[in-house]
Amino acid sequence: MNEVREDVLAALRACRLWHTASDAGVERIARAASVQQVPRGSMLATEGEPADRFGVVVGGRARVFHAAADGRVILLEALGTGESFAAVAALAGGRYPANVDAATPATVAWVTREALFTLLDEEPEIGRALIADLAERVMGLTGVVQTLSLDVPSRLARYLFQRSLAAGEATAEGLRVPLGMPKSELAASLGTVPETLSRALARLRDEGVLEVRGSEVIVLDVGALARLGSGYDD
Secondary structure, three states: OOOOOHHHHHHHHHOHHHOOOOHHHHHHHHHHOEEEEEOOOOEEEOOOOEOOEEEEEEEOOEEEEEEOOOOOEEEEEEEOOOOEEOHHHHHHOOEOOOEEEEOOOEEEEEEEHHHHHHHHHHOHHHHHHHHHHHHHHHHHHHHHHHHHOOOHHHHHHHHHHHHHHHHOEEOOOOEEEEOOOOHHHHHHHOOOOHHHHHHHHHHHHHOOOEEEEOOEEEEOOHHHHHHHHHOOOO
């Protein structure tokens, strides 16, 4: 019997799709998986192609994105170790609804839907975890759609307000908030391009909402940031 790599087993144990599965069940998934190591930029799934399997990130990072007709790259999801991608499409037997590529050199464990269905037959109680994880992903994509309905400064304000709640640090100048990713990636996550992101940052600066300090901002008016991010003007 082939040995299972420890990093693969650890990543699959961390995957929320089957987090209530037994150790033996996860090990069976690991033994059935095919492992691929890819350089940065490698395409892992292409929008429109048949979804005959799904992936779990073992190491590195991946991103799920849509390439718009005007050249914009709209980031839908950023993935790290233990996170899965394309599971909904693979389980449905459909086509990949978005592109997935390696944001860094990455290791991916590929799992067929048959392997997951076998695990469900053997341990039907994991169905609750599976449904909960897939439902959470749908909610997350709903949030993406809501964000894209706003203009770019409002999208940026919403993101920065959420970041301020999660990672903001009070200083004498204001609330220091790290952007959390390079500006090129942030632009993609907001469905825009770096030049438009720069203009949005400049607008928020000119309106006295924040100051830009390299890879972080100093929020001067949290209330204004929240109002702009909500899409409503009071």
